[in-house]
Amino acid sequence: MPPPRAAGAPFGRVLTAMATPMSRDGDIDYDGVQQVAAHLVDRGNDGLVISGTTGESPTTTDEEKERLLRAVVESVGDRAHVVAGVGTYDTAHTIELARQAEKTGAAGLLVVTPYYSKPPQAGLVEHFSRVADATGLPSMLYDIPARSGVPITTESMLRLAEHDRVVAVKDAKGDLYETSKVLAQTDLAFYSGEDALNLPLLAMGAVGVVSVVAHACAAEYVAMIRAVDAGDLPEARRINAAVLPAVRGIMTQAGGAIMAKAALELLGLIATRTTRPPLIDATDEEMRLLRACLVEAGLPL
Numbered sequence: 001m002p003p004p005r006a007a008g009a010p011f012g013r014v015l016t017a018m019a020t021p022m023s024r025d026g027d028i029d030y031d032g033v034q035q036v037a038a039h040l041v042d043r044g045n046d047g048l049v050i051s052g053t054t055g056e057s058p059t060t061t062d063e064e065k066e067r068l069l070r071a072v073v074e075s076v077g078d079r080a081h082v083v084a085g086v087g088t089y090d091t092a093h094t095i096e097l098a099r100q101a102e103k104t105g106a107a108g109l110l111v112v113t114p115y116y117s118k119p120p121q122a123g124l125v126e127h128f129s130r131v132a133d134a135t136g137l138p139s140m141l142y143d144i145p146a147r148s149g150v151p152i153t154t155e156s157m158l159r160l161a162e163h164d165r166v167v168a169v170k171d172a173k174g175d176l177y178e179t180s181k182v183l184a185q186t187d188l189a190f191y192s193g194e195d196a197l198n199l200p201l202l203a204m205g206a207v208g209v210v211s212v213v214a215h216a217c218a219a220e221y222v223a224m225i226r227a228v229d230a231g232d233l234p235e236a237r238r239i240n241a242a243v244l245p246a247v248r249g250i251m252t253q254a255g256g257a258i259m260a261k262a263a264l265e266l267l268g269l270i271a272t273r274t275t276r277p278p279l280i281d282a283t284d285e286e287m288r289l290l291r292a293c294l295v296e297a298g299l300p301l
Contacts (some may be wrong), residue, residue: 002046003222004229006207008189010138010167011081011108012047013208014221015191016040017054019260022274032270036074039269041080044222045214048072049110052085053147054212054257057127059276062097062209066104066294073105087112087142091127095134102135109139110170110210113148121156132165133266140168140210144193161186170210171201176206180204188211199240202228212256216299217243217261242298253286255279262290266301 003013020041021032037048050072051057051065060068065084073082074154084101086109088094098109111131113124132139141160145151150162151173160166161182171179172193183190183205192201195213202225202293214221220243227236250259261273262282282290294301 001219001222002044003208003225004047006229008187009207010189011083011140011191011208012045012118013225014045014214014218014219015047015049015081015083015210016045016214017052017210017212017256018072019257019264020051020055020060021213021261021264022272022276024272024274026274026276028060028068029270030067030071032137033071034055035067035127036264036269037072037075040215040218041076043218044216044234045080047081047083047208048076049083049085049210050106051097052110052142053112054260055085056276056279057085059279062100065097069101069104069106077231081107083108083110083140085110086113086131087114089114089117091130094127094131098131098135098137102137106137108168109135109137110142111139112142113150113152115148118149121153124150124152125159128160128166129163132163138165138167140170140191141166142172142193143169144170144172146174151175151265157182157188158185158242161188166281171206176200195251199224199228199236202236203233206209213243213247213250215260216267216294217246217297237259241294245293245296246299249290249297253289254282258282259286260291262287263294266291266294 084106086097098178143152168189170191170193190206192198192209224239264270265273
């Protein structure tokens, strides 16, 4: 069952930052991509993010990104919002990817903070604004300073919120105070981008989640959002506590992209957990620990 619709949730409520299935030689398995996408929507996702970091976007070509997006759009049709990850540390390249995604049928764009070069806040505002100007698609800003090296400050968020097509934030900053300030002063739709903080962010007013753990726990997150919407905090806490072992298994061992594929393999949804260098595949010991965590979370394996 999909999560309940909500005003102000432009990309749905439960979105998986989808891993990219690959064959043992590292080629993208497009049939597998379509099967995983359909499965995730069947389990309750009303949105999918394609070519985010979990999808190994740093090691896929622009041509592969276009073909990936097309495969997912064909697989799920209008059953889910298909959001294209287009962010790079090059504004011109990001704009090219955004225009490509629009032509391919994306419903929206996920634009990560330019990484490594650590631009000043004025540069961030210009980058995000120029990307938003480049297409007619709505944009979700991805604020993840632990990876990008620089946060999107509250002041920058307030400026960007004035842009008609900047409509949402994937919040992986881990700063609940600053998030609460932006929530209070803008109409930006916030999505939890950190599975360990899904419940706190939902309780503060986030409209949904963009999750890695939802590869395995989408139905549980749908139920948690329903409980939050109903004001049933005890039930939301119960669900959150139940899925915490899965959060531990997927997010704290070898990184989300590696362990998301490991979880999909354990669930029988992909044939191999192959990743592209510099990532490496989950080890047998990591698989054993992940299996134990998923069983502890009550997931059928």
